[in-house]
Amino acid sequence: xxxxxxxxxxxxxxxxxxxxxxxxxxxxxxxxxxxxxxxxxxxxxxxxxxxxxxxxxxxxxxxxxxxxxxxxxxxxxxxxxxxxxxxxxxxxxxxxxxxxxxxxxxxxxxxxxxxxxxxxxxxxxxxxxxxxxxxxxxxxxxxxxxxxxxxxxxxxxxxxxxxxxxxxxxxxxxxxxxxxxxxxxxxxxxxxxxxxxxxxxxxxxxxxxxxxxxxxxxxxxxxxxxxxxxxxxxxxxxxxxxxxxxxxxx
Amino acid sequence: xxxxxxxxxxxxxxxxxxxxxxxxxxxxxxxxxxxxxxxxxxxxxxxxxxxxxxxxxxxxxxxxxxxxxxxxxxxxxxxxxxxxxxxxxxxxxxxxxxxxxxxxxxxxxxxxxxxxxxxxxxxxxxxxxxxxxxxxxxxxxxxxxxxxxxxxxxxxxxxxxxxxxxxxxxxxxxxxxxxxxxxxxxxxxxxxxxxxxxxxxxxxx
Ligand SMILES: [Zn+2]
Numbered sequence: 001x002x003x004x005x006x007x008x009x010x011x012x013x014x015x016x017x018x019x020x021x022x023x024x025x026x027x028x029x030x031x032x033x034x035x036x037x038x039x040x041x042x043x044x045x046x047x048x049x050x051x052x053x054x055x056x057x058x059x060x061x062x063x064x065x066x067x068x069x070x071x072x073x074x075x076x077x078x079x080x081x082x083x084x085x086x087x088x089x090x091x092x093x094x095x096x097x098x099x100x101x102x103x104x105x106x107x108x109x110x111x112x113x114x115x116x117x118x119x120x121x122x123x124x125x126x127x128x129x130x131x132x133x134x135x136x137x138x139x140x141x142x143x144x145x146x147x148x149x150x151x152x153x154x155x156x157x158x159x160x161x162x163x164x165x166x167x168x169x170x171x172x173x174x175x176x177x178x179x180x181x182x183x184x185x186x187x188x189x190x191x192x193x194x195x196x197x198x199x200x201x202x203x204x205x206x207x208x209x210x211x212x213x214x215x216x217x218x219x220x221x222x223x224x225x226x227x228x229x230x231x232x233x234x235x236x237x238x239x240x241x242x243x244x245x246x247x248x249x250x
Numbered sequence: 251x252x253x254x255x256x257x258x259x260x261x262x263x264x265x266x267x268x269x270x271x272x273x274x275x276x277x278x279x280x281x282x283x284x285x286x287x288x289x290x291x292x293x294x295x296x297x298x299x300x301x302x303x304x305x306x307x308x309x310x311x312x313x314x315x316x317x318x319x320x321x322x323x324x325x326x327x328x329x330x331x332x333x334x335x336x337x338x339x340x341x342x343x344x345x346x347x348x349x350x351x352x353x354x355x356x357x358x359x360x361x362x363x364x365x366x367x368x369x370x371x372x373x374x375x376x377x378x379x380x381x382x383x384x385x386x387x388x389x390x391x392x393x394x395x396x397x398x399x400x401x402x403x404x405x406x407x408x409x410x411x412x413x414x415x416x417x418x419x420x421x422x423x424x425x426x427x428x429x430x431x432x433x434x435x436x437x438x439x440x441x442x443x444x445x446x447x448x449x450x451x452x453x454x455x
Contacts, residue, residue, distance in 0.1 A: 015438055045452075
């Protein structure tokens with residue numbers, strides 16, 4: 001996708017009329033583009049004014065239910081040093097902080113942009129070998145995402161969050177984005193699976209223990225029927241124990 | 251228009267007149283909520299719920315689901331209040347952004363697009379919403395939004411309202427309007443810019 005294309009998405013983005021992958025690409029662009037960021041904020045503010053014309057009062061029981069739920073819900077801890085520094089890296093991290101907080105339920109659902117961010121992070125650590133690897137991964141991600149036969153499917157996760165699978169038969173691979181609201185409990189990890197027909201589930205990768213999100217390329221997914229995510233003991237299991245998300249692929 | 255100042259600052263409007271609370275600013279309340287103040291959360295709830303619920307219900311068209319999603323949204327507001335960044339816009343805008351995103355996510359998760367396209371035609375865009383509470387502040391705000399929507403070209407207006415109120419992606423909107431994708435993207439942006447100028451939306455950094 002070119003810069004011109006991505007910039008033109010600002011209206012659709014403000015209206016939530018983009019798919020998850022475009023969302024991520026656009027947010028990557030906005031992280032580096034001050035002008036776009038201002039426009040995004042203004043157009044989102046504008047779009048949210050459209051809610052003014054949708055005035056409807058819910059049943060009174062909703063208030064009691066919400067307040068009860070709130071009483072059981074822990075708030076996220078405040079972020080350290082909220083004051084942004086006036087350089088590009090601060091702008092990026094400010095944007096990422098905002099997105100993490102603003103729409104925790106999957107604003108970063110999937111896509112090529114996350115791989116690019118990984119590259120940025122690793123540059124900071126000056127690990128050139130890792131950077132080369134990340135670049136390769138990014139190139140692979142971009143190739144899949146650019147495939148003309150790309151099919152994108154998404155499913156919610158039990159416990160909050162979302163799994164998105166963008167598959168290309170031509171590339172014989174998928175870009176998988178897993179974005180859970182919370183990491184699995186201590187000692188446990190998310191594991192990904194592909195399932196063909198009634199056959200056994202094949203391991204498609206285990207996340208490091210405690211990790212709540214990932215974007216990665218998974219080979220061979222398009223030939224399968226189901227992509228699944230489960231919670232397993234750290235390090236993974238030979239077969240899924242507690243499935244928390246399933247994306248039907250056919 | 252004497253009510254213009256009030257209508258431009260929805261944060262200052264009390265959603266439930268006569269509910270006993272003095273008019274409150276959503277931003278101030280959200281700051282208290284971020285410190286764990288449940289009473290402030292109750293007041294914030296009263297302030298925003300008619301629009302949060304109304305918006306979600308308009309997108310989802312199902313009262314039971316709208317209730318469920320509204321609850322998720324409000325709990326999310328509570329949970330993430332500590333992460334709200336005033337530099338990025340108003341508190342109400344932040345809350346409606348969460349509400350809209352959740353409603354759209356739900357619509358897309360529940361229904362295949364083709365299925366939805368058949369059920370929800372272009373003709374229904376302007377169907378007046380029933381069960382709207384005819385409350386004064388709400389009426390003023392509705393009038394202003396409608397007035398500004400009327401100022402858009404037909405294609406701008408349809409592109410914006412099909413996306414926002416019905417949760418369609420711009421690709422679906424292009425199908426519905428039989429317009430090219432780049433045109434639809436452009437009309438969404440142009441339309442919002444024109445609306446922004448009409449409504450006087452500003453983001454103070
Ligand atoms: Zn830009």
